Amino acid sequence: MGNVLVVVEANPDGSLRKATLNALGAAGAIVKRTGGQIHAVVVAVDARPLAQAVAPYAVSVVYTASGPSFEHGLAEGVTPAVVAAVRAAKADFVVGAATAFGRDVLPRVAGKLQAAMASEVLSIEGTGSDFTFTKPLWAGAVIGTVKLSSPIVVLSVRPTEFQAPAAGSAGEIRELQLEAPAPMRTRFLDFKQVLSTRPSLTEARVVVSGGRGTKGDFQPIEALADALGAAIGASRAVCDAGWQPNDLQVGQTGKVVAPQLYIAVGISGAIQHVAGMKGSKTIVAINKDPDAPIFTVADYGLVGDLFTLIPELTAAIEASK
Amino acid sequence: MALKILVTAKRVEDSESKIRVNAQGTGIVTEGLRYKLNPFDEIAIEEALRLVAKHGGEVVAVSVGSKDVHEQLRQALAMGASRAIWVNQVGPLDQLAIARCLAKIAEKEKPDLAILGKQSIDGDQGQVGPYLAEMLDWPQATFASKEDSLESQAEKSKTPALQLSTDGKEITVVREVDGGLQTIACTLPAVVTTELRLNLPRYASLPGIMKAKSKTIEEFTPATLGVDATPAITLLKVAAPPERKAGIKVPDVAALVDKLRNEAKVI
Numbered sequence: 076m077g078n079v080l081v082v083v084e085a086n087p088d089g090s091l092r093k094a095t096l097n098a099l100g101a102a103g104a105i106v107k108r109t110g111g112q113i114h115a116v117v118v119a120v121d122a123r124p125l126a127q128a129v130a131p132y133a134v135s136v137v138y139t140a141s142g143p144s145f146e147h148g149l150a151e152g153v154t155p156a157v158v159a160a161v162r163a164a165k166a167d168f169v170v171g172a173a174t175a176f177g178r179d180v181l182p183r184v185a186g187k188l189q190a191a192m193a194s195e196v197l198s199i200e201g202t203g204s205d206f207t208f209t210k211p212l213w214a215g216a217v218i219g220t221v222k223l224s225s226p227i228v229v230l231s232v233r234p235t236e237f238q239a240p241a242a243g244s245a246g247e248i249r250e251l252q253l254e255a256p257a258p259m260r261t262r263f264l265d266f267k268q269v270l271s272t273r274p275s276l277t278e279a280r281v282v283v284s285g286g287r288g289t290k291g292d293f294q295p296i297e298a299l300a301d302a303l304g305a306a307i308g309a310s311r312a313v314c315d316a317g318w319q320p321n322d323l324q325v326g327q328t329g330k331v332v333a334p335q336l337y338i339a340v341g342i343s344g345a346i347q348h349v350a351g352m353k354g355s356k357t358i359v360a361i362n363k364d365p366d367a368p369i370f371t372v373a374d375y376g377l378v379g380d381l382f383t384l385i386p387e388l389t390a391a392i393e394a395s396k
Numbered sequence: 397m398a399l400k401i402l403v404t405a406k407r408v409e410d411s412e413s414k415i416r417v418n419a420q421g422t423g424i425v426t427e428g429l430r431y432k433l434n435p436f437d438e439i440a441i442e443e444a445l446r447l448v449a450k451h452g453g454e455v456v457a458v459s460v461g462s463k464d465v466h467e468q469l470r471q472a473l474a475m476g477a478s479r480a481i482w483v484n485q486v487g488p489l490d491q492l493a494i495a496r497c498l499a500k501i502a503e504k505e506k507p508d509l510a511i512l513g514k515q516s517i518d519g520d521q522g523q524v525g526p527y528l529a530e531m532l533d534w535p536q537a538t539f540a541s542k543e544d545s546l547e548s549q550a551e552k553s554k555t556p557a558l559q560l561s562t563d564g565k566e567i568t569v570v571r572e573v574d575g576g577l578q579t580i581a582c583t584l585p586a587v588v589t590t591e592l593r594l595n596l597p598r599y600a601s602l603p604g605i606m607k608a609k610s611k612t613i614e615e616f617t618p619a620t621l622g623v624d625a626t627p628a629i630t631l632l633k634v635a636a637p638p639e640r641k642a643g644i645k646v647p648d649v650a651a652l653v654d655k656l657r658n659e660a661k662v663i
C-alpha cells in the first residue's frame with residue numbers, strides 16, 4: 076500500500092504541463108518510503124495523448140477519463156473523475172502541483188474524500204510511514220511542519236521545490252469506468268489568454284520583474300528581458316494598476332518562481348513579493364532607495380534610477396553577446 | 397431578484413505585522429500582534445455588498461473561532477452586512493472542520509451565493525471555498541477577478557464584477573487562471589472565492605460602525621451544528637525560513653555585469 080495518485084495537468088495547448096513532473100517528483104519521495112506505486116490520472120476531452128506523455132515518468136498506471144464535461148478543466152467536472160481514480164489506484168496520497176488548476180481542483184477532491192490537505196508543500200519529511208510536510212505560513216515568514224491524520228491525504232506541492240523524475244519505460248494506461256456524469260452547473264464562456272513570445276514565467280531561466288518604480292513604463296524592462304531571453308514578472312502594485320496582466324504577478328498570491336537569475340527592478344521587496352522569488356538562484360535588485368528591503372534578499376544590489384540603469388545594463392549585455 | 401449572500405470574516409494577523417517564531421518553535425510570537433479581517437474576506441464582503449446594492453437582498457457574515465472574531469464580524473456589519481453568525485470554537489481548527497461548520501450554516505440559511513476569500517493569509521491553505529462547494533454539491537468559481545483594473549472607472553463606480561443573469565439563476569465570474577483570464581457561469585447556488593483584484597473594499601463609515609452595534613450576532617458551536625471539529629491537521633513545529641546569504645551592493649552596471657558573468661555565472 077502507500078500508493079500515490081498524481082493529478083496531471085495540461086497546458087492550454089493540450090501538452091503536458093511541466094509542473095506535473097515536479098508533482099511526480101514529490102510522489103517519488105513518498106513511494107520511496109511507503110514501497111507503494113505512483114499512479115496518475117488524466118482528465119481531458121481526449122485523455123489519451125496526455126496519458127502517453129506522462130506514462131514514462133516512473134508511473135505504474137495512468138488512468139484516463141475522457142469526455143466533453145472535462146473541457147477547460149473545470150473543478151466541478153474534473154473532481155468525480157479524479158475521485159474515481161483515487162479509488163481505482165487505492166491511493167493514500169493525492170498529489171498535484173500548486174498551480175491555478177491544482178489550487179482549484181485539489182481541495183474540491185479533498186472535500187469529496189473528506190481528506191485533510193496541505194497546500195503549497197515545500198518538502199516531505201518524517202521517517203518511515205510517519206509523514207510530515209513543510210509548508211509556508213504567513214506568506215513564508217515562517218515555515219510550518221504539519222501532520223495530516225485523515226485516511227487519505229491530499230497535497231498541493233510547490234513545483235519549484237521538487238525535481239522532475241527521469242523518463243523511463245512507459246507505465247500502463249487504463250481507462251476509468253465512470254458513471255454517467257451529472258449535469259454540469261458550471262459553463263465555460265471564454266478564455267482570454269495572455270499571449271507572449273517570451274518564455275513562461277514559472278519555467279524561465281531568467282526573470283526580469285518590474286514594480287511600482289516603473290510608473291507603468293515597462294519599455295526598459297522589456298528591452299532588458301529581450302536581451303536576456305527572459306520572462307517578465309511584476310509586483311502586485313503593477314498588476315493592480317493594470318500596467319501588466321495579472322498573470323505576471325510574482326508572490327504569495329501570484330506565481331512562485333525560482334529561476335537561475337531574478338532581476339527585481341523598482342520593487343521594494345514586501346514579504347508577499349519575496350515569498351514568490353526567494354528561491355531564485357541569483358537575485359539582483361535595482362532600486363533608487365538604498366534601504367529598500369529587497370536588498371536584504373539580493374545577491375547583488377545596484378542603487379540608482381532604473382530609467383538610466385536598465386538601459387545601461389541592456390546595452391552592456393547586448394554589447395557582450 | 398433579491399440575493400441572499402453568505403460571506404466569511406476570518407480573523408488573521410495584520411499582514412503588516414512582523415511574524416516571528418516563538419522560543420519553543422511551536423508557533424509564532426503573538427505579543428504585540430495586531431489582528432485584522434482577512435484581506436480576501438474584506439473583498440468578498442465588498443463584492444457581496446455591491447451585488448446586494450444592485451439587486452437587493454441581504455449579506456450574512458460568518459466567522460468560526462473564539463470570541464475574538466466578534467471584532468471581524470462587527471467590521472463586516474459596519475461595512476454593511478445585515479447579520480452575523482459566530483461559530484464559537486476555541487483552540488485549533490482545520491479547514492475541513494471550518495468548511496463543515498460553514499456547510500451547516502449554509503444549509504440553515506440557504507443563501508443564493510457564498511463568497512469566500514481565495515485564501516487565509518495566515519495558513520496560506522486556500523481550501524475552504526472548494527471544500528465547502530463540494531460538501532454542499534454546489535458549483536464553484538475560484539479566484540474571482542475582473543478585466544477592468546482597480547484604477548478603472550468601473551471600479552470607481554462600485555459596480556459589482558460578478559454578473560447576475562437577468563433571470564437571476566446564474567452568476568458569471570472572470571477567474572484569474574494560469575495563462576490568462578477565464579470566464580465561467582455557475583448556476584446558483586454557488587461558491588465564489590475572491591482574488592485581490594476583484595475590488596477595493598470600502599472602509600466602515602462612522603454611521604456604519606454605530607449601526608453595527610445594534611445588529612445581532614447569532615451564536616452556534618460545532619457541537620450545536622452537529623459538526624465534529626477535531627482537527628485532522630496538526631502543526632508540529634514552525635521554523636524561520638532559510639536565510640539567504642547576505643549579498644553585496646555593486647557600484648555600477650559594469651561591476652554588476654562582471655559579477656553576473658564571472659561569479660554567479662548566470663549570463
Ligand SMILES: Cc1cc2nc3c(=O)[nH]c(=O)nc-3n(C[C@H](O)[C@H](O)[C@H](O)COP(=O)(O)OP(=O)(O)OC[C@H]3O[C@@H](n4cnc5c(N)ncnc54)[C@H](O)[C@@H]3O)c2cc1C
Pocket residue numbers: 285286287288289309310311312313324325326327328329330340341342343344345346347348351361362363364367379380381382411435436517
Ligand atoms: C494579502 C496580500 C497579498 C499580497 N500578495 C502579493 C504578491 O503576491 N505579490 C506582490 O508583489 N505583492 C503582494 N502584496 C503587496 C505587497 O505587500 C506590496 O504592496 C507590493 O509588493 C509592492 O509593490 P512594489 O514593490 O512594486 O511597490 P512599492 O512598495 O511602492 O515599491 C516601489 C519601489 O520602487 C522604487 N523606485 C521608485 N522609483 C524608482 C526609480 N526611478 N528607479 C528605481 N527604483 C525606484 C522605490 O524606492 C520602491 O522601493 C500583497 C499584499 C497583501 C496584503
Ligand SMILES: Nc1ncnc2c1ncn2[C@@H]1O[C@H](COP(=O)(O)O)[C@@H](O)[C@H]1O
Pocket residue numbers: 404405406407434436437458459460461489491494511512513514515516517519520521522523524525
Ligand atoms: N475560521 C474561519 N471562519 C470563517 N471563514 C473562514 C475561516 N477560515 C477560513 N475561512 C474562509 O475560507 C477562505 C479560505 O481559507 P483557507 O482555506 O484557510 O486559506 C478564507 O478567505 C475565508 O473566507
